[in-house]
Amino acid sequence: MTTSVNRRRLLKATGAGALGSTAGCLALLDGGGGDDITVGGKEFTEQLILSYISIHMLEDAGYGVDDSSGLGGNTANHEALVQGETDHYWEYTGTGLNYHLGLEDEKITDPDEQYQRVAGEYEDEHGIVWLDMAPFNNTYVVTANQEWQAETGVETITGLAEHINDGNEVTWGVSNQYLENPTALGDMPEFYGYEDSMDNVTYEEMAIGTINYRAVEEGEVDLGVGFQTDPQLQQFDVGTVEDDETWFVIYYPAPLVREEALDDDVREALNAPTEHLDTETMQQLNAEVAVDEQDPRAVAEDWLKSEGLL
Structure with missing residues (x-):
């Protein structure tokens, strides 16, 4: 990808009568030559x-x-x-660090603080720029059966x-994956101080996802685990433990x-949606794809239009 003038302004200013005389320039702007962004x-x-949100925004800005x-x-x-081999993708701060x-x-x-740390290291080590951070945290979440939670009064992991x-x-x-991961459930008993009482905890091995949420909702287990932007948090009647x-x-x-x-237009195109992506929004978009089985490209486009970004 090569740096160029503001493609959005140029494309929108180019009328039908000018297409013939500017065909060579437009070939570059419509994905020809080295202007494509991968x-x-x-x-x-x-x-x-998230990938399709970026693709729509870049295409709308005139990039191939x-x-x-x-x-x-x-x-x-x-x-x-x-x-x-690629020019852009979305990453999570915790994964990067x-x-x-x-x-x-x-x-x-x-x-x-985490964002500044990882962004500085990436730019120094790899020449990669972290653009604006979206306001949702796709970290782990502990789910709880609502009846169990009402009976016990447990609202926090403390x-x-x-x-x-x-x-x-x-x-x-x-799942065993969560138990074996020291940053997931693996070392949490030591951190919260219940490691000496683990005889009171029974782990039921099951996949993370719909089967887990259903088991929690139906009371097959007291607690489960997932991610904060899982669509199942809207789909199933479960509580969460802070x-x-x-x-x-x-x-x-x-x-x-x-x-x-990276040029100013790429920065503008990719930064524009980030502030709109809060936790509730991401849960809903995930639900439209994972639960309603809609096409992710179409979901991304419809959301961007609803936010006035396309």
């Missing part, structure tokens, strides 16, 4: 939606876009961006720890762009 992204619902959404997981997208930069020992619970330490038994639906001491790593998303692919 958009990557991870292969789960939320990331597909190569669609590499759903490229793969964390490593595939990071390496593609670093190697210049702890996974890609390998700074697992740095636990930063303030979103702005309260849950006290409940367990008082000799009360709980059943918890969770991580009041901020044990879980925070994950705020932002568009990442290679320095060579």
Whole structure:
């Protein structure tokens, strides 16, 4: 991708009568030559939606876009961006800091501080710019059966720890992946101080997703686990248990762009939607794709139009 003039203004100013005389220029603006921007992204619902939000915004700004959404997981997208195989994808601050930069020992619970830390390291090490951070945190969430929660009065994980330490038994639906991850449930008993009472906790192994939320709603287990932007939080009648001491790593998303692919128009196009993406909005968009089985590209486009961004 090469830096150019403001494509949005140029395209909108070009009338039908001028198309013939400006055909060479427009070929560049419509994706010819080296002006295409390659958009990557991870292969789960939320990331597909974010990728298509970027694609629509860039196309509306007059850029040609190569669609590499759903490229793969964390490593595939990071390496593609670093190697210049893609120009942009959305990443989460916690993933960038702890996974890609390998700074697992740095636990930063303030979103702005974490963002500044990871953004500075990325620019210094990789020549990659973190643009504006969206105001939602796709971190882990502990779900609770509503009847159990009403009976026990457990509203926070501190309260849950006290409940367990008082000799009360709980059943918890969770996958081995979460238990083996020291930043998920793995080391949480030590952090919250109920590690000596683990005989009172029974883990029921189950996949994370709809099956987990249904088990919590129906009372097959007292507690479950998911992510804060899961559409199932709207779909099922479950409560949540607040991580009041901020044990879980925070994950705020932002568009990442290679320095060579970044100009003022790209920055403007990719930054424009971020402030509109709060937790409730992301849950709803995820639900439209994962629950209602709508096309993520269409969901992204409809939302951008509803926000007056397209």
